[in-house]
Amino acid sequence: MEDDFGAFMEKFELKLSSTIRSTLPLQGLTFAVKDIFDMEGFVTGFGNPDWARTHAPAKLTSFAVLAILNAGATCLGRTIMDEMAFSVNGKNKHYGTPTNPCVPDRVPGGSSNGSAVAVAAKIVDFSLGTDTGGSIRVPAAYCGIFGFRPSHGIVSTENIIPMAQSFDTVGWFARDIHTLTSIGDVLLQLPLEKNKQPTSILIPRDIFQMCNSSRDQMYQIMNASVEIIYGTQMIDNENLEGYICNKVPNIQKFYNKLQGKEETLQFLKVLEHVSRLLQRIEIKNNHEEWIKTTNPDFGPGIKERVASVLNEDFNDIDICYAIRAELRAALSNLLGENGILAIPTVYGPPPKLDMAASELNNFRARAFSLLPIAGLTGFCQISIPLGMHKNEPVSISLLAKYGSDKFLLNVAQELYATLTEQARTAWNSNQ
Numbered sequence: 001m002e003d004d005f006g007a008f009m010e011k012f013e014l015k016l017s018s019t020i021r022s023t024l025p026l027q028g029l030t031f032a033v034k035d036i037f038d039m040e041g042f043v044t045g046f047g048n049p050d051w052a053r054t055h056a057p058a059k060l061t062s063f064a065v066l067a068i069l070n071a072g073a074t075c076l077g078r079t080i081m082d083e084m085a086f087s088v089n090g091k092n093k094h095y096g097t098p099t100n101p102c103v104p105d106r107v108p109g110g111s112s113n114g115s116a117v118a119v120a121a122k123i124v125d126f127s128l129g130t131d132t133g134g135s136i137r138v139p140a141a142y143c144g145i146f147g148f149r150p151s152h153g154i155v156s157t158e159n160i161i162p163m164a165q166s167f168d169t170v171g172w173f174a175r176d177i178h179t180l181t182s183i184g185d186v187l188l189q190l191p192l193e194k195n196k197q198p199t200s201i202l203i204p205r206d207i208f209q210m211c212n213s214s215r216d217q218m219y220q221i222m223n224a225s226v227e228i229i230y231g232t233q234m235i236d237n238e239n240l241e242g243y244i245c246n247k248v249p250n251i252q253k254f255y256n257k258l259q260g261k262e263e264t265l266q267f268l269k270v271l272e273h274v275s276r277l278l279q280r281i282e283i284k285n286n287h288e289e290w291i292k293t294t295n296p297d298f299g300p301g302i303k304e305r306v307a308s309v310l311n312e313d314f315n316d317i318d319i320c321y322a323i324r325a326e327l328r329a330a331l332s333n334l335l336g337e338n339g340i341l342a343i344p345t346v347y348g349p350p351p352k353l354d355m356a357a358s359e360l361n362n363f364r365a366r367a368f369s370l371l372p373i374a375g376l377t378g379f380c381q382i383s384i385p386l387g388m389h390k391n392e393p394v395s396i397s398l399l400a401k402y403g404s405d406k407f408l409l410n411v412a413q414e415l416y417a418t419l420t421e422q423a424r425t426a427w428n429s430n431q
Contacts, residue, residue: 005121006098007114009035009045011077016069024072025186029179032118032127035078036085037062038159046161047083047111049094050296062159064128064170064187071186076124079114083302084287085130085163087111088138088367089351089360093299097353102144102393106350109139112171116143119173126174126183132163133279134371136171137397140383142350144393146180147173148409151402152378155187164282167275167375177416180382181409193407199338201226204240207370210265211344216394217426221386222342224426225418241267247330250322268369271327274320275372280309281317300357328377332401340411341399343370345383349392373399380405382412386423394423 004011035045038058045052061069069075080095082088090113091097098117100108108117112129116139119127129136131149140147148171155170162168170187174180203226208219226235244267245251254270264272288310290296298306335341347366355363374381379399386394396419400408 004123005101005117006096007079007117007121007123008032008077009080009095009114013074013076014069015072015074024070025182026068027072029073029125029182030076031068031073032077032079032115032124033065033075034112034115034127034129035081036130036161037065037128038161039065039078042078044161045078047081047085047092047095048296048298050294051084051290054290054294058159060159063156064160067186068128068183073125076118079112079118079127081114081129082111082135083298084306085111085132085135085161086283086302086305088134088364088371089301090116090139090142091299091301093302094297100143100350102142102388103350103391106352107142109142109350111135112139112173116140116145116147116173119143119175120145122175126172126179129171129173130157130160130163131169131171132167133275133375134368136169136173137345137371137374137381137383138367140173140385141345141395142393144385144388144395145173145175146177146385147171147383148180148184149374149381150184150188150405151380154190154380154403154405162282162286164279164286166282167279177384177409177413181413184406184409188405190403190406193404193410196338196407196410198230198234198340198411199336200236201230201234201340201342202236202238202240202334203342205237206239206241206265207343210268211347211370216386216389217423217430218344218386218394218396221419221422221426222396224422225415228418228422229415241265243334244327244330247333248323248326250319250326253319254316254323264366264369268372270323271372271376272365272368274323275375276368277312277314277317277320278324278376280312281314284309284312301361324376331373331377331379335401338404338407339401340408341373341379343373343397343399345395345397346370370397378402380408382408384412384416384419386420387427389423389427
């Protein structure tokens with residue numbers, strides 16, 4: 001349907017009756033739900049008609065959906081997603097590709113594509129999605145909205161179809177930081193951290209240089225904003241690669257294996273490889289039996305990726321577990337109690353809808369280079385839209401250590417207005 005930008009699997013209106021609705025924190029707000037969350041009486045489709053055909057309606061509703069309904073919000077429907085949550089592009093052979101309201105000739109990002117589009121198109125106030133390898137952060141960046149991936153395990157994933165449990169998180173989208181934070185107040189079972197201030201904000205020079213941030217001046221915008229709000233003493237521009245290679249010794253075991261011509265820092269290529277293997281072994285354990293029994297019809301890209309998972313060689317899996325543990329410890333020590341890490345959310349602008357498959361695969365590989373940091377550490381991450389530059393959405397991300405979700409949201413609120421102001425100033429001066 002043209003009026004919903006192709007975002008929805010099904011539309012309806014669902015709210016819980018209450019005599020005290022006017023006092024509820026999300027009263028009057030509307031939301032949409034990715035078709036991966038169980039909702040009592042609905043078949044959870046997982047982005048694929050064969051999955052829907054072979055599964056009965058859910059008997060229970062997931063914690064996140066129920067918590068949002070209990071907080072007074074009204075659900076307007078269930079949204080399209082990439083098949084089995086196995087893509088960050090946002091295309092679905094069976095149900096169509098939701099139109100990116102921000103840049104209609106480009107992909108919306110996935111796998112929470114419909115949820116992101118429903119928010120960007122102003123159909124709902126916020127939406128729920130999931131993020132395993134980037135499925136909140138990528139569509140948030142591509143659609144020019146806020147996206148939040150919480151610390152792993154902070155929000156229950158019970159009654160949500162698993163992809164890779166040690167990476168799966170419940171996330172959410174909103175058009176403004178205040179709504180995003182309000183959702184966090186409902187879903188995050190954490191104490192308030194209103195008065196905490198960051199002790200340092202790491203803006204690694206090498207990461208931003210890799211992403212050619214001179215194109216959109218993200219590095220300068222981030223540094224200037226932190227200086228204005230917190231002062232220069234808060235800024236740390238240390239290169240991340242040297243630190244990680246020193247503190248994560250097992251990373252060297254993959255360095256020679258993964259040599260290539262990509263414009264990606266070597267340690268990020270290793271982290272992407274480690275993240276992929278760890279996710280794939282869990283995906284295989286979760287879904288191999290259903291895939292082999294059902295022989296489902298998968299779309300281009302998904303079909304090949306699923307086949308690759310089933311035939312994957314997991315000989316190096318123990319090294320991957322070791323690297324994950326070392327990375328968590330290293331970055332936790334680097335950030336300390338109240339440190340923040342700033343990175344671009346994605347490698348570049350969203351690819352065009354008609355991009356050739358081979359080029360899209362290369363683009364996907366580059367896009368994934370920045371996503372494993374939060375996934376492997378379990379840290380929380382917020383993607384912040386800075387606006388449109390040269391007709392493309394630009395976003396930046398902030399990360400904080402595990403369990404610092406409310407602290408991270410507070411820092412994002414403190415920085416947001418200055419970030420957008422500095423972005424406008426930088427971009428206008430270069431016109």
